[in-house]
Amino acid sequence: MTDIVLGMGEVGETLFDLLVERNFECVGIDLEESKCKNYSENTVIKNPEYLHVCIPGELTEFVNITVNWVDKIEGLKGVLVHSTVKPGTTKNIQTKTTVPILFSPVRGVHRRFLDDIKKYTKFISSDHKQIDPKIKSDVEKRFEKIDWMSTTKTAELAKILVDTTYYGWLINYAQITKMICDKEGVDFDEMWKFADEIHANLGNRPKMYPGIIGGHCVIPNLSLVEYENLDIVKKVNELFEKSKN
Secondary structure (H helix, E strand, O other), X not given: OEXXXXXXXXXXXXXXXXXXXXXXXXXEEOOOHHHOEOOOOOOOOOOEEEXXXXXXXXXXXXXXXXXXXXXXXXXXXEEEEOOOOOOOHHHHHHOOXXXXXXXOOOOOOHHHHHHHXXXXXXXXXXXOOOOOHHHHHXXXXXXXXXXXXXXXXXXXXXXXXXXHHHHHHXXXXXXXXXXXXXXXXXXXXXXXXXXXXXXXXXXXXXXXXXXXXXXXXXXXXXXXXXXXXXXXXXXXXXXXXXHXX
């Protein structure tokens, strides 16, 4: 049986390596031929079992691309969407195919992605009330530590609101306090020592590094949720970046 990883960027390549390490036959597919693994344009995928979607979630044609590949690969047992997507995307895909569509966002820092994916519980979701026990068993074999969420939208929002945006929000506060410290001529690190013991005892005063938020997760993911107040994360980041110039 063969697993197919669609999109061989950081997420896809890491998932490919994880599955191979756990003795699953895999092929990796990407627009860039050099990134493909065990696959070329004329490759016939033997005994396809699961499709892992890892293409950028912000793509306008994300749903159509995914559905086209689902239709192209005959015999799939299921599809796991690992990309960070706009809430409702997974359910939309499911309306276009009878193949079970699951959503399972990734977690981890990119420079140690493989170790983090192994460490963290893999949250998985479906909009089907009854999931085939065989699919559940197959998923557990691949990711070992799993937890099921009740709907795909719950998991889609969890990735954006509880992971990347919340992280950005915490950095925002560090940015704001750093700008105030600079204005008042106060040492940022000395001031934040005041929170050390509180955080050690209560765990609710984390000190974050006030750097500029870059990368392709925190800021880009804000646009996936239609809630304008979240733009404050981007605005504070821009204000902080301007203060450094």
